[in-house]
Amino acid sequence: MAVSLGLEDVFIKYTGLTFIDGNAGVLRYRGYDINDLVQNTGFEEVCYLMTNGELPNSQQLAEFKKSVKEHYKLPDHVMELISDLPREADTLTMMETAFASLSSGDYQWNKENDRKQVPKILGENLGIISNIYRHKMGMGLQNPDPKYDYAEAFLRNCFGNADEKKISAMNAALVIYVDHEVPASTTAALVASSTLSDMYSCITAATAALKGPLHGGAAEAAYKQLLDIGNVDNVENWFKTNILDGKRRLMGFGHRVYRTYDPRMKIFKKLATTLEQTDEQKKLFEIAVKLEELGVKEFGGKGIYPNTDYYSGIVFNEIGFPIYMFTTLFGFSRVLGWLSHITEYVEEEERLIRPRAVYTGPDKRDFVKIQDRK
Numbered sequence: 001m002a003v004s005l006g007l008e009d010v011f012i013k014y015t016g017l018t019f020i021d022g023n024a025g026v027l028r029y030r031g032y033d034i035n036d037l038v039q040n041t042g043f044e045e046v047c048y049l050m051t052n053g054e055l056p057n058s059q060q061l062a063e064f065k066k067s068v069k070e071h072y073k074l075p076d077h078v079m080e081l082i083s084d085l086p087r088e089a090d091t092l093t094m095m096e097t098a099f100a101s102l103s104s105g106d107y108q109w110n111k112e113n114d115r116k117q118v119p120k121i122l123g124e125n126l127g128i129i130s131n132i133y134r135h136k137m138g139m140g141l142q143n144p145d146p147k148y149d150y151a152e153a154f155l156r157n158c159f160g161n162a163d164e165k166k167i168s169a170m171n172a173a174l175v176i177y178v179d180h181e182v183p184a185s186t187t188a189a190l191v192a193s194s195t196l197s198d199m200y201s202c203i204t205a206a207t208a209a210l211k212g213p214l215h216g217g218a219a220e221a222a223y224k225q226l227l228d229i230g231n232v233d234n235v236e237n238w239f240k241t242n243i244l245d246g247k248r249r250l251m252g253f254g255h256r257v258y259r260t261y262d263p264r265m266k267i268f269k270k271l272a273t274t275l276e277q278t279d280e281q282k283k284l285f286e287i288a289v290k291l292e293e294l295g296v297k298e299f300g301g302k303g304i305y306p307n308t309d310y311y312s313g314i315v316f317n318e319i320g321f322p323i324y325m326f327t328t329l330f331g332f333s334r335v336l337g338w339l340s341h342i343t344e345y346v347e348e349e350e351r352l353i354r355p356r357a358v359y360t361g362p363d364k365r366d367f368v369k370i371q372d373r374k
């Protein structure tokens with residue numbers, strides 16, 4: 001019996017959401033190329049596209065934004081819960097806890113209602129992630145201001161202000177991370193949804209799977225590599241000692257689907273240079289470029305190239321976020337992708353996800369009572 005370890009090349013659903021050509025480095029949401037979407041749309045527009053199948057006209061977009069803004073205010077119990085969490089807890093654990101606390105446990109899947117939950121959950125998501133940041137920074141918690149659209153309201157709730165370049169970069173990052181077919185986190189959400197669990201619990205399951213360094217956690221790990229290298233003159237020596245001789249994985253490199261450059265990585269790399277860089281950020285960017293060169297030279301032949309998480313940390317840091325927020329910012333956007341996939345799955349092809357395992361343990365054995373065991 002053949003086992004597909006890591007479910008490699010196993011197709012678990014049909015989808016009209018996201019198309020990836022891993023050999024050509026192409027990514028499309030509902031048929032639209034990621035580059036076109038990043039250049040021409042904002043996060044809410046892409047959320048509408050994913051949720052409803054078509055790009056909105058101006059009136060539809062205004063109504064969608066309004067329905068998200070109505071939910072910027074978090075329920076009091078979630079605010080209290082976030083402020084009671086230990087500040088040293090990691091931000092993804094905080095995200096899991098906050099989403100789990102919103103689950104009433106009695107939600108019934110329903111084709112009509114499911115789509116209506118999306119603006120509500122997006123609004124709550126903004127309150128949750130910005131307040132996780134505020135809590136980590138020791139600031140009092142506060143609800144985002146519904147005067148502003150998503151990316152701007154988020155930055156303002158975190159930093160108290162937001163300039164055009166940063167709002168635009170935040171929007172781009174949100175669009176880039178919206179969806180990626182069925183990675184580990186989305187699969188975790190799908191497994192939970194296939195039991196007819198509720199949407200909030202599915203997000204909690206997905207967030208747990210996003211956390212690890214082989215998936216969303218790579219953004220933090222990739223950035224820490226740059227800090228560890230410290231100077232562009234150390235790149236070659238660090239690469240030889242740690243990656244070639246030390247047999248460590250180059251973080252932010254490699255992907256289950258892409259065998260070439262991840263198209264999102266190219267956008268993040270460009271974004272990193274459009275934002276203002278401090279001397280330290282300039283230095284880290286230079287290190288990243290040199291390391292990318294060595295990594296592609298060494299691993300490109302095996303189809304291992306930089307992925308979306310390679311430069312995203314640099315961009316998030318230039319926007320103003322510390323390392324501990326990077327993966328949570330990925331999740332902040334991906335909540336929409338998780339919701340899109342679970343509603344598509346439950347509404348169109350719901351079937352319990354329950355794979356099998358090939359048993360390799362001992363044959364039947366006689367039971368030995370505890371007093372007779374050696």
Ligand SMILES: CC(=O)SCCNC(=O)CCNC(=O)[C@H](O)C(C)(C)COP(=O)(O)OP(=O)(O)OC[C@H]1O[C@@H](n2cnc3c(N)ncnc32)[C@H](O)[C@@H]1OP(=O)(O)O
Pocket residue numbers: 006183213214215216218248249250251252253254255256257299302304307308309
């Ligand atoms: C947003 C995202 O989630 S993108 C992914 C983010 N994760 C990372 O950046 C972490 C680093 N990358 C990795 O660990 C891997 O590339 C993964 C987990 C992303 C995908 O890996 P898989 O498809 O499971 O491939 P697998 O782990 O089997 O690796 C295949 C081969 O490539 C090598 N390889 C894969 N990634 C890397 C890497 N980053 N550095 C060095 N070698 C690598 C493996 O050592 C293995 O080599 P071998 O065949 O000689 O043993």
Ligand SMILES: O=C([O-])CC(=O)C(=O)O
Pocket residue numbers: 179180182183184215255256257307308
């Ligand atoms: O597709 C994957 O396995 C991981 C990834 O790039 C993502 O989730 O954005």
